[in-house]
Amino acid sequence: MKTIxxxxxxxxxxxxxxxxxxxxxxxxxxxxxxxxxxQTFFAVLSGLILxxxxxxxxxxxxxxMGLVGLPVFARFSGGFxxxxxxxxxxxxxxxxxxxxxxxxxxxxxTVSWYVFASLVATAINYLxxxxxxxxxxxxxxxxxxxxxxxxxxxxMLPPLPKDIILAVVAGIFAHRMRVSILSKxxxxxxxxxx
Numbered sequence: 760m761k762t763i764x765x766x767x768x769x770x771x772x773x774x775x776x777x778x779x780x781x782x783x784x785x786x787x788x789x790x791x792x793x794x795x796x797x798q799t800f801f802a803v804l805s806g807l808i809l810x811x812x813x814x815x816x817x818x819x820x821x822x823x824m825g826l827v828g829l830p831v832f833a834r835f836s837g838g839f840x841x842x843x844x845x846x847x848x849x850x851x852x853x854x855x856x857x858x859x860x861x862x863x864x865x866x867x868x869t870v871s872w873y874v875f876a877s878l879v880a881t882a883i884n885y886l887x888x889x890x891x892x893x894x895x896x897x898x899x900x901x902x903x904x905x906x907x908x909x910x911x912x913x914x915m916l917p918p919l920p921k922d923i924i925l926a927v928v929a930g931i932f933a934h935r936m937r938v939s940i941l942s943k944x945x946x947x948x949x950x951x952x953x
Contacts, residue, residue: 764813771805771817772824775853776831778802783835795918796833800925802853803860803880807873807933811861818853825850845900848891849884856880856887868937874930881926889915 760768777784778797802821806814825837832841832850841847860880864873893911896902 767809768813768817768820771801771809771814772821772831774801775805775818775821776824779831779833780835795921797925798833799849799853799856799881799884799922800929802857803877803884803926804929804933806857806860806880807864807877807929808936809857809861810865811858814857814861815854818857822850822854843895843899845892845895846888848895849888851891852884852887856883859883864933868934870931870934873934873937874927877926877930877933878923881922885915885919885922 775798778799778801781797782795802818805817808814809817821831825832825841826839828838830837833846841850857880860876863876863879866872889911892914893908896906896911
């Protein structure tokens with residue numbers, strides 16, 4: 760990897776970690792008990808801006824850093840025990856979401872295609888993460904009384920509007936970055952999201 764690629768990957772790893780803990784920095788960013796995090800936003804953005812390869816590397820490094828114990832996950836948590844967390848599937852899904860989002864924009868670079876890629880990546884996050892959460896509660900975590908597959912999806916309704924809006928913003932922002940910055944100078948030589 761080139762130095763600039765390592766720098767960009769590192770920058771996005773830090774942004775994902777900050778996004779995971781934004782409610783610790785801005786405590787009023789909790790609406791109805793649901794934290795307004797930017798973790799998924801930055802994970803998806805890494806694929807849209809850096810492309811499938813570097814986006815997947817970024818999100819893999821983030822997951823690895825948390826698993827080895829660095830406090831980069833939500834509530835400044837980390838450690839190998841995070842694998843057993845019912846919400847760890849959302850973190851694992853970042854790798855696939857960034858890769859797929861990056862692959863989609865490598866085909867077409869219009870603003871609508873960026874927004875589409877971002878929405879697809881967010882859907883991957885929801886599908887993988889919610890199913891992981893369901894199976895975690897069913898097989899190894901203490902499920903709340905009356906827990907069902909439908910209830911797992913009901914829990915995902917409060918953050919859904921926020922995540923759809925952030926997906927659209929991520930798509931527009933990533934496209935704008937490509938037009939204004941990433942198509943010039945050192946970035947052009949990188950062929951990010953080529």
